[in-house]
Amino acid sequence: MTTSNKIVYTLTDEAPALATFSLLPVVSSFAKVAGIDVETSDISLAGRVLSAFPERLKDDQRIPDGLAELGELTKKPEANIIKLPNISASIPQLRACIKELQEQGYDVPDYPYEPANDEEKDIQARYAKILGSAVNPVLRQGNSDRRAPPAVKAFARKYPHSMGKWSKASRSHADWMRDGDFFSSEQSVTIAEAGDVRIEFVDKNGKVDVKKTLPMEEGEVLDSMFMSAKALDEFFLRTIEECKEDGVMWSLHVKATMMKVSHPIVFGHAVRAFYKEVFDQYGDLFKDLGANPNNGMASVLESIKTLPHSKQDEIEEAIHSCYEHRPEMAMVDSVKGITNLHVPSDVIVDASMPSMIRNSGQMWGRDGKQKDVKAVMPESTYARIYQEMINFCKTHGAFDPTTCGSVPNVGLMAMKAEEYGSHDKTYELAEDGVMRVVKADGTVLMQHEVEKGDIWRACQTKDAAIKDWVKLAVNRARQSGTTTIFWLDNERAHDRELRKKVEKYLKDHDTSGLDIRTMGYVRAIRTSMERMVRGKDTISVTGNVLRDYLTDLFPIMELGTSAKMLSIVPMLAGGGMYETGAGGSAPKHVQQVLQENHLRWDSLGEFLALAVSLEELGQKNSNKRAEVLGQALDKATGRLLEENKSPSRKVGELDNRGSHFYLSKFWAEELAKQTEDKELAEKMGPVSKQMNEQEEQILKEMSEVQGKPADLGGYYHLDKAKADQVMRPSATFNKILDSLK
Numbered sequence: 001m002t003t004s005n006k007i008v009y010t011l012t013d014e015a016p017a018l019a020t021f022s023l024l025p026v027v028s029s030f031a032k033v034a035g036i037d038v039e040t041s042d043i044s045l046a047g048r049v050l051s052a053f054p055e056r057l058k059d060d061q062r063i064p065d066g067l068a069e070l071g072e073l074t075k076k077p078e079a080n081i082i083k084l085p086n087i088s089a090s091i092p093q094l095r096a097c098i099k100e101l102q103e104q105g106y107d108v109p110d111y112p113y114e115p116a117n118d119e120e121k122d123i124q125a126r127y128a129k130i131l132g133s134a135v136n137p138v139l140r141q142g143n144s145d146r147r148a149p150p151a152v153k154a155f156a157r158k159y160p161h162s163m164g165k166w167s168k169a170s171r172s173h174a175d176w177m178r179d180g181d182f183f184s185s186e187q188s189v190t191i192a193e194a195g196d197v198r199i200e201f202v203d204k205n206g207k208v209d210v211k212k213t214l215p216m217e218e219g220e221v222l223d224s225m226f227m228s229a230k231a232l233d234e235f236f237l238r239t240i241e242e243c244k245e246d247g248v249m250w251s252l253h254v255k256a257t258m259m260k261v262s263h264p265i266v267f268g269h270a271v272r273a274f275y276k277e278v279f280d281q282y283g284d285l286f287k288d289l290g291a292n293p294n295n296g297m298a299s300v301l302e303s304i305k306t307l308p309h310s311k312q313d314e315i316e317e318a319i320h321s322c323y324e325h326r327p328e329m330a331m332v333d334s335v336k337g338i339t340n341l342h343v344p345s346d347v348i349v350d351a352s353m354p355s356m357i358r359n360s361g362q363m364w365g366r367d368g369k370q371k372d373v374k375a376v377m378p379e380s381t382y383a384r385i386y387q388e389m390i391n392f393c394k395t396h397g398a399f400d401p402t403t404c405g406s407v408p409n410v411g412l413m414a415m416k417a418e419e420y421g422s423h424d425k426t427y428e429l430a431e432d433g434v435m436r437v438v439k440a441d442g443t444v445l446m447q448h449e450v451e452k453g454d455i456w457r458a459c460q461t462k463d464a465a466i467k468d469w470v471k472l473a474v475n476r477a478r479q480s481g482t483t484t485i486f487w488l489d490n491e492r493a494h495d496r497e498l499r500k501k502v503e504k505y506l507k508d509h510d511t512s513g514l515d516i517r518t519m520g521y522v523r524a525i526r527t528s529m530e531r532m533v534r535g536k537d538t539i540s541v542t543g544n545v546l547r548d549y550l551t552d553l554f555p556i557m558e559l560g561t562s563a564k565m566l567s568i569v570p571m572l573a574g575g576g577m578y579e580t581g582a583g584g585s586a587p588k589h590v591q592q593v594l595q596e597n598h599l600r601w602d603s604l605g606e607f608l609a610l611a612v613s614l615e616e617l618g619q620k621n622s623n624k625r626a627e628v629l630g631q632a633l634d635k636a637t638g639r640l641l642e643e644n645k646s647p648s649r650k651v652g653e654l655d656n657r658g659s660h661f662y663l664s665k666f667w668a669e670e671l672a673k674q675t676e677d678k679e680l681a682e683k684m685g686p687v688s689k690q691m692n693e694q695e696e697q698i699l700k701e702m703s704e705v706q707g708k709p710a711d712l713g714g715y716y717h718l719d720k721a722k723a724d725q726v727m728r729p730s731a732t733f734n735k736i737l738d739s740l741k
């Protein structure tokens with residue numbers, strides 16, 4: 001077996017990137033004592049942009065393609081990667097990042113909306129690889145195991161987060177398309193023998209346009225589906241009218257980042273529906289100006305800035321008069337006037353729906369007050385689970401974190417399963433006709449009659465991925481002794497194919513004594529919630545989108561945030577990726593640092609991930625010391641939770657940096673205390689002593705810097721020296737860490 005004493009720690013974006021400036025020196029110093037090298041790999045948005053255009057950069061500006069290198073590493077059994085969350089960029093975010101890099105003197109090209117020549121086409125193609133969820137599908141070469149470890153659950157019981165009360169009279173609800181969406185049109189086949197299939201469009205005159213040829217493996221599940229543009233528009237207009245009549249706020253929840261091709265189009269339809277009169281009148285002008293509603297109203301507002309003032313005033317007037325006969329819209333930032341339709345990456349359904357449910361089912365209105373809301377989620381496939389939870393909260397009240405059970409998840413995502421891999425098989429149709437999937441011999445496997453503007457997509461799920469997912473579910477069920485539910489809906493064509501495979505592959509395992517069930521989504525969530533309020537745990541075994549949605553939904557109820565999850569990806573090739581938390585990069589946290597130098601990011605996810613990574617590395621390489629290090633880290637994390645040394649939200653109090661100090665102090669103490677590795681204990685004794693003795697001084701140095709704005713030298717591309725200075729403010733602490741090397 002190949003062995004390696006190497007951990008790769010990813011450098012990402014926003015709050016987790018800042019936290020890394022403080023935590024990585026701790027991790028590297030401690031790992032060093034076990035002979036482990038901690039290497040870094042830059043997969044930040046800025047890093048990915050820079051590495052895509054080496055020929056335009058000076059020698060000292062070039063950086064390697066971290067994502068490609070890591071992608072290769074995931075295929076090796078020795079892979080041991082700590083993956084922090086990164087930005088899945090919308091076009092407005094990508095453009096902001098490009099602008100910042102250009103201002104810093106990097107000659108990266110502008111994003112071409114409508115490429116006019118081959119050079120621009122090439123630039124757009126390179127940027128397309130960076131947009132949206134571009135990192136996770138490459139690195140996640142395994143299925144997903146996300147859960148709240150017992151110490152974390154105990155912490156939530158002891159220090160419960162706030163939960164908004166639910167009123168039985170709440171008018172909040174989810175709304176979704178009853179017809180014409182992906183759910184109602186989904187078709188699915190299991191490929192009997194390996195071979196190519198073609199995705200084709202047949203126009204009204206019978207002319208066939210081959211969109212793509214896909215090599216299929218035996219046993220692979222292939223789906224196709226479409227969303228009707230007409231039905232989508234009617235749906236949006238209906239929801240808007242209902243909100244106006246009922247006086248309930250309107251809000252849109254999609255995942256324009258992860259479903260990076262289909263959902264921005266859906267978002268654009270919502271923008272055009274809400275501001276219908278404006279688009280009826282000025283739509284052509286916006287087009288000429290290069291504004292695309294798929295990028296949100298912010299892009300429209302920006303583009304009109306080039307017009308004469310009188311015209312700008314006229315358009316702004318039209319936008320304002322639109323609000324008069326529209327319902328109130330949920331706000332992202334009511335102070336700054338940023339609405340739900342401003343930028344497609346501001347409201348991301350996995351995090352936005354749970355935070356609404358945690359918040360009494362309410363969102364913020366224009367006046368900064370909380371209000372009931374219609375949560376508009378076109379895809380009925382997944383929206384129904386939220387309505388079920390809303391109904392449950394209306395009847396039973398909010399979940400109680402001090403008593404409720406847990407819903408961990410085993411998610412299918414390996415080999416770009418399901419919607420994850422659909423981006424290069426998604427089409428917005430230019431004319432009416434038929435979309436079909438045909439075998440090489442011409443047999444039609446699936447077909448849909450489509451109209452101009454409809455969104456058609458195909459998804460692939462490899463047999464090996466499904467097999468591994470079933471195995472992971474059985475392993476988790478066995479290890480935890482927990483009731484396990486496969487969420488597979490008999491109403492869904494894709495799930496019916498999966499059900500057959502699950503039944504088959506379950507037989508490969510010893511399931512005696514295990515409670516493993518299969519249910520449709522609504523019954524599955526209902527059962528899980530009923531068990532949860534009785535303090536019982538239930539493993540959810542789901543497809544990729546539900547994996548994403550549920551691993552924010554339940555953790556946010558149980559723990560207040562998905563940042564406290566343990567998130568492991570056991571790779572198909574034998575390596576491991578340890579993700580930190582199940583959430584994102586918390587842009588709001590960066591704003592706080594910039595304003596008052598306080599980072600409220602909780603690195604608990606990093607601590608949990610690192611402990612497992614060390615233990616696994618130790619076991620694989622017979623590096624006992626690494627195992628000791630991992631076990632001590634787990635204990636240190638437990639103590640950090642017990643003693644409540646997690647970051648506070650308030651300036652002046654303990655923040656991310658202070659909590660990293662406590663982790664180090666406890667970690668050193670645990671290492672000094674353990675008896676398995678005497679030499680290590682002796683080495684860490686004095687370190688632990690110094691940390692204890694200097695605690696007051698270190699905390700003083702860390703809190704002194706707070707309360708003033710911080711300069712990071714950039715947002716997407718930080719100035720390393722400046723960020724280092726901000727995130728490592730205690731010379732005393734830095735000196736102790738340096739002494740370990």
Ligand SMILES: NC(=O)C1=CN([C@@H]2O[C@H](COP(=O)(O)OP(=O)(O)OC[C@H]3O[C@@H](n4cnc5c(N)ncnc54)[C@H](OP(=O)(O)O)[C@@H]3O)[C@@H](O)[C@H]2O)C=CC1
Pocket residue numbers: 084085086087088089136257345347348351352561562563581582583584585586587588589600601602603
């Ligand atoms: N694995 C990945 O790579 C993932 C990446 N993302 C990306 O992250 C970005 C932001 O996504 P968004 O939907 O806003 O979700 P986030 O999870 O970043 O933010 C939602 C809220 O959760 C809370 N939160 C999240 N993590 C932590 C933490 N470690 N400590 C304390 N609180 C935390 C914060 O609440 P509060 O502000 O109240 O403190 C935050 O505002 C997007 O670009 C998205 O694509 C999203 C999910 C996963």
Ligand SMILES: O=C(O)CCC(=O)C(=O)O
Pocket residue numbers: 088132133134136137257258350547548551582583
């Ligand atoms: O890849 C992404 O865009 C986000 C992924 C995500 O939200 C998750 O895995 O929970």
Ligand SMILES: [Mg+2]
Pocket residue numbers: 350548549551552582583
């Ligand atoms: Mg998510």
